[in-house]
Amino acid sequence: xxxxxxxxxxxxxxxxxxxxxxxxxxxxxxxxxxxxxxxxxxxxxxxxxxxxxxxxxxxxxxxxxxxxxxxxxxxxxxxxxxxxxxxxxxxxxxxxxxxxxxxxxxxxxxxxxxxxxxxxxxxx
Amino acid sequence: xxxxxxxxxxxxxxxxxxxxxxxxxxxxxxxxxxxxxxxxxxxxxxxxxxxxxxxxxxxxxxxxxxxxxxxxxxxxxxxxxxxxxxxxxxxxxxxxxxxxxxxxxxxxxx
Numbered sequence: 001x002x003x004x005x006x007x008x009x010x011x012x013x014x015x016x017x018x019x020x021x022x023x024x025x026x027x028x029x030x031x032x033x034x035x036x037x038x039x040x041x042x043x044x045x046x047x048x049x050x051x052x053x054x055x056x057x058x059x060x061x062x063x064x065x066x067x068x069x070x071x072x073x074x075x076x077x078x079x080x081x082x083x084x085x086x087x088x089x090x091x092x093x094x095x096x097x098x099x100x101x102x103x104x105x106x107x108x109x110x111x112x113x114x115x116x117x118x119x120x121x122x123x124x
Numbered sequence: 125x126x127x128x129x130x131x132x133x134x135x136x137x138x139x140x141x142x143x144x145x146x147x148x149x150x151x152x153x154x155x156x157x158x159x160x161x162x163x164x165x166x167x168x169x170x171x172x173x174x175x176x177x178x179x180x181x182x183x184x185x186x187x188x189x190x191x192x193x194x195x196x197x198x199x200x201x202x203x204x205x206x207x208x209x210x211x212x213x214x215x216x217x218x219x220x221x222x223x224x225x226x227x228x229x230x231x232x233x234x
Contacts (some may be wrong), residue, residue, distance in 0.1 A: 110175035
């Protein structure tokens with residue numbers, strides 16, 4: 001069974017750096033056909049794709065947030081880590097990680113399954 | 125930044141058919157954008173419905189179908205049921221490993 005689980009702080013202060021961890025099971029982060037993305041959703045608003053990491057460690061980032069994001073992975077720990085710098089109250093959201101399938105040979109993939117999400121509130 | 129547009133809301137009668145669309149603020153959606161669709165109920169993580177334009181994910185009922193209609197990607201629900209009442213999101217692949225979610229459509233079944 002494939003599962004992903006997000007973990008990290010519930011509350012961060014403005015200007016701080018957020019570090020989130022996605023721990024996966026049921027698949028390997030070294031599988032050439034798979035990757036992991038981070039996606040967020042502010043309360044009552046739409047989903048927003050943030051970043052992706054491929055098995056070969058290639059990374060991609062949202063154009064609008066690229067300067068603030070870093071994604072990395074530790075294959076042996078089965079973990080994908082997202083850091084977001086200079087947090088602001090508008091970054092309050094549920095943060096999801098999701099496995100990506102199908103993104104091979106230049107094709108676009110899809111997200112399946114998703115973790116349960118973790119709510120991060122930015123407030124002083 | 126590219127905006128992916130969806131209708132804010134739709135209402136459909138039980139047993140009825142509704143088509144949601146996913147367009148671009150600039151340009152046309154084609155299969156080269158590998159559109160995928162997700163269903164989300166309140167408080168839950170999204171669930172994959174359709175990927176690569178028209179392939180149903182495992183376990184998804186065949187009343188959900190995906191296509192390209194004109195210059196947009198489309199999700200059609202045929203024979204809507206009460207538990208189809210959800211938010212629906214499309215995602216488009218922009219190339220270079222970048223994805224953009226649509227603005228989402230809230231579907232009410234009544």
